[in-house]
Amino acid sequence: MNNALEYSKKHGIAIITILLFIVLALTTDGFFTERNLRNILDQQSTILIAASFMTIVIISGNFDISVSSIFVVSPLFALYVENATGNIFLAVIAGILIGLAMGAFNAIVVTYFKVNSFIATLATSFMFFGLGYLISDRSLMRPMGDAYQQIARTKFFDITSATWLAIGVVIIASIILTRTRFGRNVFATGGNQEAARLAGVSVSRVQAATFILLGGASALAGIVSSSRSISAQPSDDFSFVFAVLTAVIVGGTSIAGGKGAIWRTVAAAFFLAFMSNGFNLNQIDPLWQRIILGLVIVIAVAIDSWSQRKNA
Amino acid sequence: MEKHNNNAKAFISFDKVSKSFGATKALINCSVSFEVGKIHALVGENGAGKSTLGKLILGVHKHDSGSIKIDGKESFLSSPRESVKQGLVGISQELSLLPDRSVVDNIAIGRETTIGPFVSNKQTLEKVEAVMEKYDLYIEPSRVVGSLSVADQQKVEILRALNTNARLIVFDEPTARLASHEADQLHNLVHSLAKSGTAVVYISHFLEEVLKISDTITLLRNGEKVRTEPTSKETKKSLIEGMTGRDAGNLFPKKPKINEKSEVLLKVKSLSRANEFKDVSFEIKKGEILGIAGLVGSGRSELAHAIYGNRMPDSGSIELNGKEFITKNVAHSIKNGMAMVPESRRDQGLILERSLLENTSLPYLEQFTSWIYGLNKNDEYSEVDDSCKTTMIKHGGLEKEVQYLSGGNQQKVLFARAAMNKPKLLIADEPTRGVDIGAKQVIYELISQLSKVGEAVLLISSEVEEIIGMAHRTLVMSRGKVVAELKGNQITKSAIMEAAFEQD
Ligand SMILES: Nc1ncnc2c1ncn2[C@@H]1O[C@H](COP(=O)(O)OP(=O)(O)OP(=O)(O)O)[C@@H](O)[C@H]1O
Ligand SMILES: [Mg+2]
Numbered sequence: 013m014n015n016a017l018e019y020s021k022k023h024g025i026a027i028i029t030i031l032l033f034i035v036l037a038l039t040t041d042g043f044f045t046e047r048n049l050r051n052i053l054d055q056q057s058t059i060l061i062a063a064s065f066m067t068i069v070i071i072s073g074n075f076d077i078s079v080s081s082i083f084v085v086s087p088l089f090a091l092y093v094e095n096a097t098g099n100i101f102l103a104v105i106a107g108i109l110i111g112l113a114m115g116a117f118n119a120i121v122v123t124y125f126k127v128n129s130f131i132a133t134l135a136t137s138f139m140f141f142g143l144g145y146l147i148s149d150r151s152l153m154r155p156m157g158d159a160y161q162q163i164a165r166t167k168f169f170d171i172t173s174a175t176w177l178a179i180g181v182v183i184i185a186s187i188i189l190t191r192t193r194f195g196r197n198v199f200a201t202g203g204n205q206e207a208a209r210l211a212g213v214s215v216s217r218v219q220a221a222t223f224i225l226l227g228g229a230s231a232l233a234g235i236v237s238s239s240r241s242i243s244a245q246p247s248d249d250f251s252f253v254f255a256v257l258t259a260v261i262v263g264g265t266s267i268a269g270g271k272g273a274i275w276r277t278v279a280a281a282f283f284l285a286f287m288s289n290g291f292n293l294n295q296i297d298p299l300w301q302r303i304i305l306g307l308v309i310v311i312a313v314a315i316d317s318w319s320q321r322k323n324a
Numbered sequence: 325m326e327k328h329n330n331n332a333k334a335f336i337s338f339d340k341v342s343k344s345f346g347a348t349k350a351l352i353n354c355s356v357s358f359e360v361g362k363i364h365a366l367v368g369e370n371g372a373g374k375s376t377l378g379k380l381i382l383g384v385h386k387h388d389s390g391s392i393k394i395d396g397k398e399s400f401l402s403s404p405r406e407s408v409k410q411g412l413v414g415i416s417q418e419l420s421l422l423p424d425r426s427v428v429d430n431i432a433i434g435r436e437t438t439i440g441p442f443v444s445n446k447q448t449l450e451k452v453e454a455v456m457e458k459y460d461l462y463i464e465p466s467r468v469v470g471s472l473s474v475a476d477q478q479k480v481e482i483l484r485a486l487n488t489n490a491r492l493i494v495f496d497e498p499t500a501r502l503a504s505h506e507a508d509q510l511h512n513l514v515h516s517l518a519k520s521g522t523a524v525v526y527i528s529h530f531l532e533e534v535l536k537i538s539d540t541i542t543l544l545r546n547g548e549k550v551r552t553e554p555t556s557k558e559t560k561k562s563l564i565e566g567m568t569g570r571d572a573g574n575l576f577p578k579k580p581k582i583n584e585k586s587e588v589l590l591k592v593k594s595l596s597r598a599n600e601f602k603d604v605s606f607e608i609k610k611g612e613i614l615g616i617a618g619l620v621g622s623g624r625s626e627l628a629h630a631i632y633g634n635r636m637p638d639s640g641s642i643e644l645n646g647k648e649f650i651t652k653n654v655a656h657s658i659k660n661g662m663a664m665v666p667e668s669r670r671d672q673g674l675i676l677e678r679s680l681l682e683n684t685s686l687p688y689l690e691q692f693t694s695w696i697y698g699l700n701k702n703d704e705y706s707e708v709d710d711s712c713k714t715t716m717i718k719h720g721g722l723e724k725e726v727q728y729l730s731g732g733n734q735q736k737v738l739f740a741r742a743a744m745n746k747p748k749l750l751i752a753d754e755p756t757r758g759v760d761i762g763a764k765q766v767i768y769e770l771i772s773q774l775s776k777v778g779e780a781v782l783l784i785s786s787e788v789e790e791i792i793g794m795a796h797r798t799l800v801m802s803r804g805k806v807v808a809e810l811k812g813n814q815i816t817k818s819a820i821m822e823a824a825f826e827q828d
Contacts, residue, residue: 191698193689200686203675210634210664210672211741212655212687270677 025264025276028312029283036290043293050171056285057164057178058083058233060278062252063259064185065229067277069222070260071189073202073269074129076223078118079230080253081140086111086231087238088144088246091153091160100159108231114140115227119220137250144246152245163239174236181229186274188225198222202269259284262309264317283312334396335360335492335523336381336412341390343376345728348720350376352547353390358492363514363524365534365555368544368567369760370732371718374527377544378494381525382414383407411491415481415498423470428452430469431484455487461513473621475506482513492523497731499533500758503620503786504821511537529732529760531560543567568762575765576793577772582611588646589780590749592631595640600626601804604640608749608780613771615795616784617820623804624784625667628751631782632664633657644749658687661748665738665755667784673738676727680719683726684708684741711740716766732759739770750774753784768794788817800824 037044062079069076090107094100114136121132155161164174189195197218200208209215233252238244263280265272287308291301337357343350351373358364358381366374379385380392383401391398394410401407421430431452436443449465456462461483463476472480478498485493495514499507514537518524528534534541534555541558543550543566550566591607601623608614616624630637633651642649644660651657666672674683685692685704692704708722717736719729726734735758742750752771756764771781771794785791791798792815800808800823808823810816 187698193693193699196682196686196689196699199678199682200675203677204671206672207666207675208686210632210654210666212653212658214653214655270675 024315024318025262025283025312026279028315029279029286032283032286032290036286036293040290040293043290048289048293050175052282052285052289053175053178054172056281057172057174058237058252059255059259059281060178061181061233061236062226062230063256063277063281064182064274065222065226066256067260067263067265067272067274068185068189068195068198069226070265070267071202071269071272072198072219072222073205074122074219074222075267076118076133076226077130077250077253078114078133078137078140079226079256080250081137081144082111082114082227082230083234083237083252084244084247084249085114085140085144085147086234087244088148088153090235091155091238091244092147094160095153095156098156100155100157100163103160104163104235107235108228111227111229111231111234112224113227115224115230116220118227119223122223123216123220138248141246141248148244148246150246152243154243161239161242164236165240174240177232177236181232182274182278185229189274194218194221199270202271204270258309262313264313280312284309334358335394337393338377338380339391339393341380341387341392343373343380343385343387346720348728349547351380351387354544354547354549355390356542356549356552358523358525359540360491360523361518361521362539363518363526363537364540364542365526365528365538366542366544367528367531367534367563369762370736371546371730372544372567372760373547374544375496375730376547378414378496378525378527381407381412381492381494383412408488411489412494413485413488413490413492414494414496415478415485416496421469421477421480423468425469426465427463427467427469427472427480428465430480431455431465431487433484452483452487455483459483459486459513459516474501475503475509475620478502478510486517490522492525493517494525494527496527497529497758498526499528499530501620504788506620507533529758529764531563531761534563535560545569564761567760575761575768577769579613579794579796580611580772580776582609582775582796586610586612586778589644590631590782591643593641593643595627595630595637595642597626597630597635597637599804601630601801604801604806606799606806606809608782610748610778610780611775612797613775613781613783613795615791615798615815616782616801617786617788617791617798618801618824620786622801622824624801625753626804627801628664628753628782628784631657632662632751655687658745661745662751663687663742663745663747663749664751665742665753667753667757669734669738669757674726674734677725679723680712680717680726680729680737681705681708681722683737684711684744687741688745707744708740711744712737714743715740715770716763732763735759736763736767739767743770743774747774747779749780749782751782751784754786755783756785756787756790788820791815791820792817 042048066076066079086107089110090103093106094103118133118136121127121136122129164172166173168176189198197208197213200211200213201215201218205215259281260277261267262284263276265276287305334357339355340353342352354377366377368374376385380387381401383404383406386402392401393399428449432448436448452465461479463479469477469480498510502510514524514526526538535558538555540552541555542552543563545567586609588607589610593605595604596602604627618624629635631642633654633656636651642651649660670676681704685708689699692700694700705722712719715736717733717740719733726737756767759767775781783795795815797809797811798815799806800820802824810819
């Protein structure tokens with residue numbers, strides 16, 4: 013009994029998500045169908061890819077707003093290379109490399125010039141968005157060959173490659189965070205920088221690595237998304253990073269740093285996805301969707317923070 | 325209930341109060357009362373429940389059973405706010421000020437004088453100054469708190485308490501971070517508070533101090549009250565026996581002999597860093613314990629950080645094992661056999677929200693890591709477990725967050741960490757701050773064991789007894805310079821104090 017309570021306290025967000033799943037499965041026609049669930053998985057893949065590594069950045073005590081801009085720019089560069097060479101392999105590598113490079117740029121501004129990461133990545137966002145217009149010559153870009161769209165759409169066991177990629181990234185990020193020395197150093201850095209430094213952790217190197225990894229992940233998410241829509245377009249659209257941050261924070265990863273987990277982010281991403289899927293299936297007016305969604309997020313976060321609280 | 329509880333002066337009394345945290349029983353059926361105008365000391369080993377008792381008074385925790393009466397009326401102290409309303413305030417074990425705000429802001433926080441909806445800075449300041457004057461405790465109100473010395477910061481906390489018309493003040497190890505002349509000042513202040521009718525609860529591990537200033541002493545052991553007696557009936561010996569349940573014995577281990585021919589491990593040559601320390605030279609042999617005494621702020625910790633590679637010296641050089649040692653960063657120093665127990669366990673030592681396991685192994689993860697499998701938690705677990713056993717940490721599992729350990733046990737975690745690497749040079753900065761007698765003995769024993777197997781120890785301490793009891797040789801620092809070097813039986817309290825206060 014006591015154990016069950018402990019357990020449910022620790023896993024608040026996961027339990028809320030499972031409950032929502034059960035409720036929707038019982039009440040809403042068309043929710044608990046293979047097709048619908050496969051769709052949800054496919055739609056969430058880009059957010060999961062970026063949010064996994066965003067979780068790591070936030071645990072280490074930073075913030076990264078530039079995820080949106082990397083998400084926009086990387087596929088443009090990938091398509092640029094694809095158009096020039098016709099080689100999709102090269103294109104993907106190039107797209108991810110430019111993402112890593114942008115992550116490295118963020119890392120330098122934050123760890124070397126010691127600019128607050130929120131401000132720093134807001135500023136670099138504008139630079140990166142600008143770069144996107146430059147690369148694409150301000151226009152929509154399309155792949156030359158048919159191979160590009162297969163990046164996200166190939167099916168293995170009836171599940172899209174986008175989903176498989178997301179599963180892979182989530183697992184890798186979890187392993188990095190929980191099973192490696194780097195992961196420990198991330199928690200230590202976010203928990204108490206000075207103590208981490210005195211224990212021999214190279215705090216700036218750890219933080220730099222988190223930004224670079226997130227840059228790569230955001231680029232991959234962008235490529236998957238462009239492969240799905242078979243095009244990419246320059247924009248100044250910040251919405252992707254908000255979706256990513258919402259998942260991380262609703263999951264209960266502390267924005268103060270030092271606390272959090274990837275499974276929490278994954279659970280929250282599905283919680284949010286189930287919500288909006290449930291709304292659509294029940295044909296709820298989008299006007300009300302917003303209000304209810306906002307309310308439910310507040311309630312979910314409140315329950316989770318109550319359950320994470322120290323022994324009452 | 326005891327007789328003197330019915331005394332009209334009893335201000336707050338506990339009757340069979342218990343408090344548990346999960347499986348840990350922090351306080352068991354504790355009955356005790358605190359009286360107006362009396363200094364009531366709580367003593368006991370680390371984890372005995374002293375801070376817990378204090379926190380119940382302050383409304384930080386709620387008791388599980390029993391009753392708490394204030395002025396004879398049953399009271400529910402359900403929040404810190406409620407306690408403050410009742411005039412119950414605390415000076416915490418770890419200071420809790422806003423470092424970027426001014427003295428007056430910190431003192432008046434939450435009690436600013438207002439005119440309509442607006443804070444009146446002028447009246448707030450006047451009120452704060454009136455309190456300062458009343459207790460003859462002055463600190464420049466416009467100073468930023470972060471720039472004050474620890475002793476002055478503590479005064480700010482005390483002033484904050486006084487500004488709320490406190491009727492009872494809980495001091496949780498207030499002198500643990502003070503130099504001895506600062507401690508004397510605090511004692512005077514506590515006395516005058518009691519005289520003016522404030523009830524004082526005084527938690528401390530310094531038994532001499534407790535015997536000197538308190539009127540009543542309550543002994544706690546493993547959450548249970550052993551006894552409450554007037555101070556005149558207790559002695560240092562009786563207290564130690566009551567706390568630990570065993571004979572007092574010797575606090576300091578016998579100093580191990582150092583071999584005269586033993587090699588020099590560390591040689592520091594005219595090391596300087598602007599505004600911190602200047603032209604410091606000394607050497608330590610293998611197996612030697614070198615003390616560094618001096619006042620807080622004399623540059624001792626800064627020197628330690630420069631040797632440890634956390635700050636770069638401006639000039640001078642360091643030799644380790646006869647070879648020039650260029651400090652790069654902390655990791656490099658650790659690899660070369662250094663370990664440090666830093667001065668402040670909360671700010672510089674521990675990741676409070678992470679487990680005992682992770683905190684202990686943090687600097688040495690490399691040895692448990694392989695490329696293919698990542699961290700080998702089994703190896704890590706068993707080594708950390710060993711280390712925690714040798715340092716006698718009282719804990720409820722290696723997976724528990726260190727923030728739930730009592731203060732003294734948190735301190736031992738830093739030793740468990742340092743001991744894991746079998747360091748060649750241990751730099752211990754105030755290693756027994758906030759640690760009980762039993763744990764002190766353990767830490768001293770550990771330090772002496774290290775030196776016996778030929779490792780060198782740099783012991784920085786503001787406790788003169790500790791330096792006298794442990795060090796083979798000691799430097800005294802004052803304003804960033806080494807002003808004296810004392811050997812063997814030259815190391816006396818008066819010699820150290822004289823050198824430390826010397827003006828040049
Ligand atoms: N918030 C908490 N959660 C869990 N356990 C706690 C908590 N606070 C205290 N404890 C446990 O309760 C016991 C008593 O702790 P307490 O802090 O009162 O000891 P103490 O006498 O003040 O020791 P010290 O001299 O080391 O400060 C310890 O075993 C401690 O680990
Ligand atoms: Mg305590």
